[in-house]
Amino acid sequence: MTAPDQPDIDQESQNPPENTRVWMARGARAAVSIPAFILTAAFVGYAGLARETGLTLFETLAMTGFVWALPSIVVLTGAISSGMGILPAGIAVALASVRLMPMTMALMPLVKVPGKTKTWQLLIASHFVAVTAWVFAMKHLPDMPREGRLPFFIGFGAAVTSFVFCMTGVSYLLVESMPGMVAGALFLLTPVYFLCSLWGAARLNADRAAMVAGLLLGPVFFTYLPGLDLLWTGLVGGTIAYLGTRIMRRGLS
Amino acid sequence: MEGSTAGGLVSETWWPLVMIIIAGWFATDVWRWLGVFAGGRLREDGELLIWVRCVATALVAGVISKLILFPQGVLAETPLWLRLAAAGFGFASFFAARQRVFVGVLAAEVFLVSGWLILDTMAP
Numbered sequence: 001m002t003a004p005d006q007p008d009i010d011q012e013s014q015n016p017p018e019n020t021r022v023w024m025a026r027g028a029r030a031a032v033s034i035p036a037f038i039l040t041a042a043f044v045g046y047a048g049l050a051r052e053t054g055l056t057l058f059e060t061l062a063m064t065g066f067v068w069a070l071p072s073i074v075v076l077t078g079a080i081s082s083g084m085g086i087l088p089a090g091i092a093v094a095l096a097s098v099r100l101m102p103m104t105m106a107l108m109p110l111v112k113v114p115g116k117t118k119t120w121q122l123l124i125a126s127h128f129v130a131v132t133a134w135v136f137a138m139k140h141l142p143d144m145p146r147e148g149r150l151p152f153f154i155g156f157g158a159a160v161t162s163f164v165f166c167m168t169g170v171s172y173l174l175v176e177s178m179p180g181m182v183a184g185a186l187f188l189l190t191p192v193y194f195l196c197s198l199w200g201a202a203r204l205n206a207d208r209a210a211m212v213a214g215l216l217l218g219p220v221f222f223t224y225l226p227g228l229d230l231l232w233t234g235l236v237g238g239t240i241a242y243l244g245t246r247i248m249r250r251g252l253s
Numbered sequence: 254m255e256g257s258t259a260g261g262l263v264s265e266t267w268w269p270l271v272m273i274i275i276a277g278w279f280a281t282d283v284w285r286w287l288g289v290f291a292g293g294r295l296r297e298d299g300e301l302l303i304w305v306r307c308v309a310t311a312l313v314a315g316v317i318s319k320l321i322l323f324p325q326g327v328l329a330e331t332p333l334w335l336r337l338a339a340a341g342f343g344f345a346s347f348f349a350a351r352q353r354v355f356v357g358v359l360a361a362e363v364f365l366v367s368g369w370l371i372l373d374t375m376a377p
Contacts, residue, residue, distance in 0.1 A: 063277055066274065071313040075313075076272075093280040099284075101288040104287075184327040188324075188336065191316075192362075204303065213311050214313065214315045214318070218322075219318055231312075238309070
């Protein structure tokens with residue numbers, strides 16, 4: 001009433017819920033995209049893998065919804081199928097998910113409106129942090145008004161998650177009636193998708209060296225130390241890659 | 254006797270869910286929550302985080318090669334060299350297409366299915 005020169009701020013404080021809803025809808029609409037399509041295909045492939053491993057539909061969907069990070073889901077599937085205990089399985093999954101922490105950290109300053117965004121809102125949004133949504137967000141959020149970013153990200157994440165969730169269930173049910181070759185092709189989808197996106201997400205030589213080390217050591221540990229092979233692959237391969245590239249970066253200091 | 258069967262059934266139904274909640278959901282989301290709370294305080298290029306990322310990357314890479322070398326189900330019927338060649342071809346196409354994941358995945362699938370079809374027609 002006293003600030004006719006600031007209509008924007010006035011309007012925003014009058015109807016923030018509507019504004020939030022508009023941004024959420026925009027995020028959901030933006031979810032119809034190529035990255036989301038690839039992710040869906042990868043989860044369709046995973047549904048085949050899960051069924052082949054002997055997981056029930058319920059377990060497959062619970063993992064998709066609760067974990068929502070394909071590498072961790074595949075690690076957990078392997079752990080359950082090889083009868084790993086809950087503690088080593090948890091450690092393996094936690095190791096496979098560490099990368100989510102720096103990713104979330106990098107996203108936070110983008111979506112936070114200082115003094116306004118509640119922590120619980122960020123905690124909810126953080127569940128959608130996974131490679132696909134994260135790459136999309138880091139690319140497109142900076143062009144948006146700050147107020148709209150968090151609802152946009154939540155709308156995007158929720159839309160992708162629910163769509164993928166449904167498609168995973170549908171393909172779990174359909175995979176049995178698929179021709180063998182189609183199902184087989186689906187199983188190859190997951191590793192190739194990871195192969196490419198993991199390399200694409202690598203930023204340092206250390207990441208790439210770790211990837212090569214893991215590719216080579218994975219089968220070795222699987223053959224000689226089955227059960228905890230993933231943990232050993234991660235720890236030994238990762239440490240070799242880290243130390244090797246560290247020496248290359250800064251010598252023996 | 255009956256009680257123990259029922260108990261076994263219950264634990265058989267619920268154990269995977271407990272496993273999914275604790276070893277899956279908690280073990281994954283705890284990093285996202287930590288990321289929210291750390292929010293920019295930890296240096297992303299710190300040495301500790303580089304090592305942690307290396308371990309994580311190697312672990313997931315181990316999963317990749319296991320899925321290709323020791324697949325389960327129908328894919329296990331294909332010869333190893335075909336799977337390796339398909340994955341290699343996909344990865345090479347991924348690079349040729351300036352690191353577009355879509356191209357890599359599609360190329361690997363086309364390679365696998367064509368190779369599989371050729372082998373099938375050659376088989377008696």
